[in-house]
Every structure is written in structure tokens, then in C-alpha cells.
Amino acid sequence: MTGDAPLLTARDLSKAYGTTRALDGVSLDVRAGEILAVMGPSGSGKSTLMHCLAGIVRPDSGELRYRDRDLIAASDAERSALRRGEFGFVFQFGQLVPELTCLENVALPLRMEGVRRKEAERRAAYWLERLDVADVAGKRPGQASGGQGQRVAIARALVTEPSVVFADEPTGALDSLNGEMVMRLLTECAEQSRTAVVLVTHEPSVAAYSHREIVVRDGRIRTSAGSAR
Template identity: 50%
Template sequence: MNAILRAEGVDLLYGTHQAVSGADFALRSGEVAAVMGSSGSGKSSLLYCLAGVLAPTRGTVAFDGVALSSLNDEELSCLRRERFGFVFQYGELLPELTVEENAALPLRLAGQRKAPAHAAAGEVLGRLGMTELLQRRTSQLSGGQSQRVAVARALVHRPDVVFADEPTGALDSVNATAVLEEFLRLARDQGTAVVIVTHDAAVAEHADSRYTMTDGILN
């Protein structure tokens, strides 16, 4: 099967520091790939290149056969909003919004009306065990609950790829396992590909393919 996301010879420099060096990477639809490495190894920098958040200094990243460098800012923003999803270590939720409003945000930003967007968000949140908390402010949630909302927000618009940067790093082991399993189950049900950056071997064990990042070099 052809890769939906491919990187070839990707370098990323911050001034004179080479964060990523000659990285090659391929991801198929529905595949879960883990990129492991210690803090400062360059794994998050690679993730941001793959997601089009950072432009590589050299090399190419292509999604669905189209080089990200060929897209203008508006096209790239649209791609990230409509076909990509993101889960970060601390959730990055908007505290002034409810659980339901946070999860529905990608659909609302894409122009969907409130009622169907909230219905879709409620369905995904329900599968994550959050039905009773839809109207709660996210500032009132536990860490595990917040991360479930972040997962729902990343998956509600059925993206092609989700980029997850240490998605369970802020959770205790019990919550981390529960959230990760629910996240990957939902992603696989939808056929969504997932790239997980992690330093945790137990998280990487859930992946279909595993890479290791050391001093900017991907193996």
C-alpha cells in the first residue's frame, strides 16, 4: 500500500544546531507509527515537520502525493485543520469552553453548524466515557479526562493522520494506558493513521512500526 505521508532526506536546523538529519519516514493509512527517543533527540522537531508546522531546511515532506512545500499558507492551514489531527502532552484545551465545545472545535472551524458539530463531538466523547461531562468546563477536569477530550477533538473530524506528541506523558500509568488504548481503538476504527512521539517503550509497544531518534538521526 502506498504511503499517505512520506518524508525524504529531511533536515531541520535551528541556527547552527541540526535537530533533524536526513530523516526518511513513511506512513500508510491506518498505520500507527511510534518515534522513540530521549528529550532533545529531535523527535518532536521531526513531528512538526511531518505535520507541516515547521518547514524542513532540506528534504521533502509529502501528504497524499503532494509536497507540503508546494502549498501556500492558506492551503497548508486548511490541510492541518481538515485532514490532520493533533494531540499534545498537556491537552492544550481552551478553558473557557465546555468539554463538548472543545471537542467540536475542528468541525466548527471548518464551517459546520453548531448542532451537527456538537452531535458528532458527543458521539466521540461518549465512546471515550465522557457523556456525563459534556457541559463541564475543562478547567474542572482531571488529567485523564482532559486528555480524553483532546483525543476526541483530534478525531472528531475523521482526519487522515493524527500527530501525537507525548500524548500520555503527563498522566499516571493507569490513566496513560486507558487513554492510549481508547485513542488507538478509535483511530483504527476510523482508519486514521497515527504518528506518536514518545520516550516510553510501553507506549511504543502499541504501534505497528517503531523508529528511534538519536541526536537528530532517525532509525
């Protein structure tokens, strides 16, 4: 990769839920434009790692910086603002607001940032076009197929032109053909706009879209293979 300073720097992150140690001293960097796969079996702590990196969950200890901001010291409001503006998210399911149309769903993060409705929806329409789901713009998510819904979700993650997109099992509910299409569009769009992607998955075929992978087991990173383009 390039010699850029990392976007996200994590050092020795730990996080426990009750007595279970979900994260146990994890260190890692995420660089601009790179696609990083976070792999590991269920319950290994990979989702917790993502939640910590994205500022959704505050780690118990360790250091975490986004550019030059300390994410551990940041208040909830600051982290929320960061998530709205700098990060994008794609989940396995349950993320689209069922009563809004697909277009309105994509426009949602912009509107949360205070962009006017018309402008937000114009930009949302562009991203729906790019992800080849312009035809479902006026439909509700319930009326679109699973693959279309997930592409709408990606459009929504990218609409704010974030620096990092966090994707948690984005193809988990899809068949391989749809999963492939979703992954291809996600990585293509991310690479074109030099958006970093933190891709949480347990599927090697999904991880194969990454530039490098880390494997989390029992809350620790097993191995960090060097980047291999």
C-alpha cells in the same frame, strides 16, 4: 502492512534551529491505518520531526508529500487547511481552551472548518461518548480530571475523522492507569477508522501500542525495524 501507497512520504528532511540541527536527513513513510511510534531521548528531534510531518514547521530541505500534495511548497494557508481537515493532534497538555466547555472544545476543529454549531456539537457529543467522557461534556476542562481532559483531547483529534493523528507525548502528564486507558482508546479508535497515528513518545510502554517504531537520535533515524504485528 498492505500494499497501499504511503500517506506521508518524507525523504531526507533537514531542519535547523539556529546552529542546532534538529533534523538531519530523515526519510520515512507513514501508511494508512498504521500506528508509528517515534521514539528517542529528549532533544533528539522527534518533536521537530512530528512538526515537519504535520506541516506545522517547514523543513529546510528534503521532500515531503501527503498523498500527492507537496507539503514543502504548500503555503501556510494550505498547510493550515490540511491540518484542520486531514490531521488531528493530541499534545501533552495546554491544548484545551480553558473557557470553552469540553463539548465545545471537541466541536472546535469542526467549527474552524465551517460546520454549523449544532451539527458540530452533535458530532462532538458522539466522540465524547466513544471516549467514555460524555459526563464532562458540559464542564470546562479545568473541572475535569487529567485523564478525562486527555480523552477529550483525543475526541477532538478524531472528530474531523482525520487520516493521520499526531500525538506528542499524549500520556506525558498522566499516571500509568490513565495513560493506559488513553492509549487503548486512542489506538482502538484509530484502528477502527483506519486512521494512522504518529505517536511521539520516549516511553517504551506507550510505544508498545504502535505497529512499528523508529528511533530518532541526534536528528537521525537510528533503526527502522520492519513492521511486526
